[in-house]
Amino acid sequence: MTTSNPKSVEAIIWRDGRLLLLDQRILPEQEVYLTYDSAEGVAGAIKDMVVRGAPAIGISAAYGVVLAARACFAADGDQWKTTIADKIQVLADSRPTAVNLFWALDNMQKAINHLSDQNDPEAVLLVEAIRIHESDIAANRTMGEFGAEIIAQSNDAGRSVMTHCNTGALATGGVGTALGVIRTAFEKGYIDHVHADETRPWFQGSRLTAWELMREGIPVSLNVEGAAAHVMRTQDISWVIVGADRITANGDVANKIGTYNLAVLAMHHGVRFMVVAPTSTIDMSLACGEDIVIEERDPEEVVCYKGLRVAPEGVEVFNPVFDVTPADLIDVIVTEKGIVERPDAEKMRALMSKDRLH
Template sequence: MRDRLLAAEKVKAIDWRDGALYLLDQRALPFEETWLAYTDAAGVAQAIKQMVVRGAPAIGISAAYGLVLAARKRFAAGGDWKAALEADFSVLAGSRPTAVNLFWALNRLRERLDRLKPADDALAALEAEAIAIHESDREANLTMAQLGVDLIRKHQGNVQALLTHCNTGALATGGFGTALGVIRGAWLEGMVERVYADETRPWLQGSRLTAWELANEGIPVTVNADSAAAHLMKTKGITWVIVGADRITANGDVANKIGTYQLAVTAMHHGVRFMVVAPSSTIDMSLASGEEIPIEERDGSELLEIGGKRVGADVEAFNPVFDVTPADLIDAIVTEKGIVERPDTAKMALLMCRKRLH
């Protein structure tokens, strides 16, 4: 399957070349494919905040490259450049609070700095680490695609209808996607009749991004309002809900795009299986449960305006970006280290002790 996924690859969102980070502006999709160039950490942090790039793995990768850009500038300025770099760590870490991949990637670069020897080329070492994070995520997605397809086949291998939420494809990762990578793999195996994509209010990642990715590959996709999900499960023979994650805690609770929690509740009521697909870098074993996850809230204007034009009443709006799905609503968590079915604290700890699968 790996070779078939590689051959089918059409979309990427992150490009590191010529000493700069290039990001596909996801705010303009699907109408325009515009690449923006970044040469400093502050610019990358703003790109993350302003949703130029989104998706937990893609945010982590972008932040890693952002720190490489910062290190180059600090080094060129002379003095104690490593101490000065702490300000750039803080700027990038403050760009989004919920997705743990951001902090994981920055910590990897910090650890690489700490391991430097006097004779090492510090800037080359940091760049190599950022590139390794990027390439590792792509490989993890390929592994997860195979594992997720095997899981679908294990429980119900015939052609079926799948439901997904938000965008978890090549746009949200280093390539191929997490949940969407599994869906791509299932399509290549002839196991998908149709994909239903929640529109994903208020940024419409489902209707703008997921539908665009799937349609470009000829995968049958239908966009539906988020509130139609229960009706779809009841009437359209949905067999799996497959989603990504922005943070997974030690007990298997999952933070993901707002609306995921209600999907899991609805799926359990209708007997629809619920799969979470995410790299192990999304797992935060320092948090015991989802109650400890910081949930980002964005400006209420995102709910009350469309294209900068107000369409809602002049009232306050509650706009949390994520919610937490309890582990007892999840049938399986798929990572590049393996699969955890019916996750709990003991199973998650065992997973994190494993080596990466190849």
């Protein structure tokens, strides 16, 4: 499978019955694909950040179910539906916040429910996993067009945008969510420059976003998160454009830690704030952001970098991976079904009631 942009890297490849994932922990120094042939291996890759970004996690998990089906049918025959449940649970437990993971697994479970116990499930489930992958590629293209058009309409604003973490080809099946909008807007001549937050503690902005943009010839400046307010005050910033790991029924958004900070700063400086995410990221079962489980990760991610300790021994660490941006700080949510300006519960319900792209 390939993305729509030949310059865009592929983070997820299904080839010869195995899943290949670009190891994002060692970018940009090395471009290495790791090969997986079990659901447990895929779950480990998700947990260990080999693959990251909500859409990419969901796609990888879908392929993980295909691998699980192969193993279960080979080992258990017509009892495969019973034993595959445990492997799907292992995938579900790999990351708690990104709702795309559970959306993809739910779609794979629905496909399983329609299968006979006696028939080999691999081929049918592979079709569903590929459908999930290809639908994300298409959604990326559509969101890119929608978001770029919004930027074009704000013709009184600056020619630069700011983004946070990585929301490009590395985080999705296609050209990206927020970075897909940025790519499209640059191609159409609506923006000239991107300011990328470095994004501690995994440095996704510096290692991944800056790398993606530079390889495509899109001008980018890297800044530490502490410089964001200064950049907004002194540079030609029109929009902050970010992705999402989960969006609740009222339009609250969970995204990489530091996103909430940017939304507050954007409102103060008169900079507009755009969230770009497929509808698979929207969780209508949660009323508001307070209902989202916020993942906390190993303190070592904060006190060490590439094995080098940068904090004193024994220091207490609080390492939440995500924060929640309230809907009232968001100017627009862009999805493949359409856009929601100044999101609230009523507007989110109207969006999710659409059964086709608009």
